[in-house]
Amino acid sequence: MVLARTAAPLREQAVIVLRADIVRGDFQPGARLTEKHLCDRLGVSRTVVREALRQLEAERLVDILPNVGPIVRVLSVDEARALYEVREALESTAARLAALRATPEQLRLLEADLQRIREASEASFVELLEIKDHFYTTLVVASHNPAIGDMLSNVKARISQLRKLTLSTPGRMGAMTEELERIVEAIRAGDAEGAQRAAAKHVRRAAALAEDRLAEAAAV
Incomplete structure (x- = not known):
């Protein structure tokens, strides 16, 4: 280019x-x-x-x-763990704030992004990454805290190599969709604590998969 x-x-x-x-x-x-x-x-x-x-x-x-x-850059297991800890803190906070602050239009957009994820089973990794990142962008907008988005973009860029590994894990697509559904359900209900817990659980599952794949690569 x-x-x-x-x-x-x-x-x-x-x-x-x-x-x-x-x-x-x-x-x-x-x-x-x-x-x-x-x-x-x-x-x-x-x-x-x-x-x-x-x-x-x-x-x-x-x-x-x-x-x-x-x-x-090649991430170590320790670096990956640290980045996922930061991602968990940022995304769970965004979800909690969205449950408290999202407007009806922002909630509609978040549900539309979720529907795109549901329909993305045959999408390429690049397409899926774009769809998921749009979901998170909408989530941050709904949180009304743009500083979260600024910090989250760098974290996601640094773990991009691991996101490909985790998303390609058999069964991950279905599980990920269910996890995001729980987040949106809690936001829709105005359940701030529930949204925060659901978002944290989603990131922790991705982090566990990433650590497993890094450990496998190191053992080869």
Whole structure:
């Protein structure tokens, strides 16, 4: 994807494109990110690529290793556990606040997103990720606390490689849908504590799957 010359700085455009590539899994954990390849792909200078990679390093999506260069960051079990703990705190708080603050229109949009998830059994990982992320965006809007969304976006980007592993686990799609249904049911009922518990339970189940898959990979 060659970047277009727009009002946004090229470095900012490059960061957006490369971040999306990592989140989608186009670049796998541990993959080398060679400057020449990225320059050719994006149609920008090495300076722009280096600046973009430094930004992604600051976001902890990329590691720049001596004598190796930039690679997609590989999460350890401890790092994954910490990130899922933060995700649990953020999402459960968003669900609790949504139960207290969601407008009828925001609740309608949340239910519409849930219906899209129900119908996504044949969707690709990228499509499913987009649908789920839209659900969480709607949830944050319904919480009326945009700071949660700002923090949650970075956490989700950093665990994107694990989200693909967990969503591909046999039976996970059905279980995940039921978990999200419980969250929406509680929000609809104005049950703040119930919504918080349901959201926390959803994230804890995903975290357990992620830890299992990381442990399996480390044992190979």
